[in-house]
Amino acid sequence: MGKIIYSFLLIILTGNFIYAENIKNTDFEKKVLKRKQILLTNEMEYKDGQSSNGASAFLIHYNGEIYAVTAKHLLGKAMGIVPEVLPSNFNSEIKEWTLFRRYSPNEKLTVKKLISEDDNMSNDVILFQINEIPRKTPPLKVSTEKLIENKKYYLIGCPYKETTCNQNIYRISYKEKQHNMEIFTLESELELSGFSGAPIVDEKGDVVSILVAGWANNTIGSIDLRTVLKNIE
Structure with a gap:
């Protein structure tokens, strides 16, 4: 593929990609993902007034x-937070971080604390403990299977x-590992603004990685969650 450029800002703020058709009426959708809402979005406010x-x-x-899982670069300029908040300082600087389904902004989950305090921004995943037991948003199981090329x-x-x-x-297919990133290829072009922190799952609905970067050649970069989870065991 060549050298990866960590263009995180591209995912959140630009609209350079054209649309991909989402899956309709497949067994996968009916059996795994249409049971309940999985996808959440974020709202944050810091003690210094930034939000x-x-x-x-x-x-x-x-x-x-x-x-709760999302992308670490949301702590910085990709979300308009300047200077960026280091994970090791997050718990002392955050006023409130909430998660909610896009169509239910009044039904929020509140973050209790950040537990992955690694300041290495290339490990672009953060994990939160949450205060509430979620009733309408089911947690995903983490896959234990190895990613398979072209699957x-x-x-x-x-x-x-x-x-x-x-x-x-x-639908996406696995391509290869580049440095600490798992690389996937989209079946068609997609506008990726808003996808930072989105889950990638297998055919069973188990999460395999989290999207953190995207490029104009229908290629996306993700981080294997297991590389982060092993540090909290």
Whole structure:
């Protein structure tokens, strides 16, 4: 593929990609993803008065605990937060971080604390403990299976431009590992603004990675959640 450029800002703020058709009426959609809403979005306010909202998030169930997951670069300029908040300082600087389904902004989950305090921004994943037990948003199981080249997987997300979107599903295929990123290829072009922090799942609906970057050649970059989870065991 060549050298990866970590163009995180592209995902959240630009609209350079054209639309991909989301999956309709497949067994996968009916059996796995249409049972309940998986995709969440973020709203944040810091003690210094800075605030922002958007991008994507989701819940996972791991070792008996439920965690919220999103992309680490949401702590910085990609969301208009300047200077960026380091993960190691997050718990002392945050006033409130909430998660909600796009069509239910009044039904919010509140973050209790950030538990992945690694300041290395290339490990672009953060994990939160949450205060409430979610009733309407099921946590995903984390896959234990190895990613297989050319195998089909699914990206769950919503472009900002689709204001009535709750949860779309897009077919993608696994390509290769580049540095610390898992690289997937979209079946067709997609406007990725708003997808930072979106889950990538297998055919069973188990999460395999989290989207953190995208490029103009229908290629997306993600981080394997297991590389982060092993540090909290």
